[in-house]
Amino acid sequence: MAKLSYRQVEAFRAVMIAGTTTGAAGLLYISQPAVSRLLNDFEVAVKVKLFDRHHKRLAPTPEALLLFEEVERSFVGIDRLATMAEELRDFQRGSLKVAAMPAIALGFLPRVMQQFSQHHQGVNLTLQVRSSQQVADWIATQHFDVGIGAINVADPALAVEVLGEAALVCALPANHPLVEKKTIVPEDLRDQPFISLGPEQSVRYKVDEVFEQARVSRQLVFDTQLSHVACSFVDAGSGVALIDPITALHFSSANLVFRPFEPWVSFSYHLLYPAHRARSRATEEFSQLLKQELALLVKRADGLLRLKS
CATH class of the missing domain: 3.40.190.290 (D-Maltodextrin-Binding Protein; domain 2)
Known part of the structure; x- marks a missing residue:
């Protein structure tokens, strides 16, 4: 499997949340073509079909739903790290x-x-x-x-x-x-x-x-x-x-x-x-x-x- 990038995973997660590449672009503050490119690269890397294309909307496959669950767990961990860093910075946590x-x-x-x-x-x-x-x-x-x-x-x-x-x-x-x-x-x-x-x-x-x-x-x-x-x-x-x-x-x-x-x-x-x-x-x-x-x-x-x- 090709090496995944954090940006590819982030684009996949944004599409799963927004439902469209245009909506994902708004979440990530990048262009819609950039999201499409990252999403395609992600599918190539994982070698699994993740979406069925229906006009402008993307219908996630069962594999995509399973992968999204794992991605969410990872992002919750990253969010927790970010929260902890903020708490440490503001002296809300520590000893x-x-x-x-x-x-x-x-x-x-x-x-x-x-x-x-x-x-x-x-x-x-x-x-x-x-x-x-x-x-x-x-x-x-x-x-x-x-x-x-x-x-x-x-x-x-x-x-x-x-x-x-x-x-x-x-x-x-x-x-x-x-x-x-x-x-x-x-x-x-x-x-x-x-x-x-x-x-x-x-x-x-x-x-x-x-x-x-x-x-x-x-x-x-x-x-x-x-x-x-x-x-x-x-x-x-x-x-x-x-x-x-x-x-x-x-x-x-x-x-x-x-x-x-x-x-x-x-x-x-x-x-x-x-x-x-x-x-x-x-x-x-x-x-x-x-x-x-x-x-x-x-x-x-x-x-x-x-x-x-």
Whole structure:
């Protein structure tokens, strides 16, 4: 059998629907002779008589009716593909899987994801909350589309971008004498019971370096990988801590007070992507929204903390 062309099949389908080559030409926006030529070529290719000619009308043979059923099934599949493509283009279909550290996920991220969902209601959203290291592992193995963590890892399986930066703040028990100060400096925390972020957090080494340069010793009583848990230790009266301002903004307790800390110690939030997989449009737009909203939140957190001082 000669090779069929899509245009021949399309002409056959149009004739079956319209009943005449003139009507088919109107459906396909081509001339009537062009339709007749395509139809003849189609009959030659399939080697089956498809129409009985009665004046200007074409009467389909039983073989043509059977073939038309198969063509319709194929065209329904093509229509479905076109519809899906349109839905993907308009964000009416798709998925976005996000993995994030608790500092971002517990208060900030659900609001951003809700905002994204309102404009892309067909996109199915997933959020998993894990430590920064676990987030990096999941993104490296391509289990998630985008991750948000506090570590900048050198892994060829990861593409890393800075999402935003903010200054660490000091978490104090509400009855602590230092709450009277507007800004906390290393000397204020000499010999204080201190809750540290764990060694897997790069910011831990920045904090240690600040105190070493100031020649200030602390009582290191607990290590934890999460700022939220560090706040809980402070809330329980275990000591003081330096934590990221977004956690401070969302940690609600009457027993806790937050103060700016100097010198500036930067806490970096990073976007993580699978390095060897193309990013979807949903991933790109969500990441852009994250950057915008985080910049606003960091500004708000800084203003609130200084206002409360």
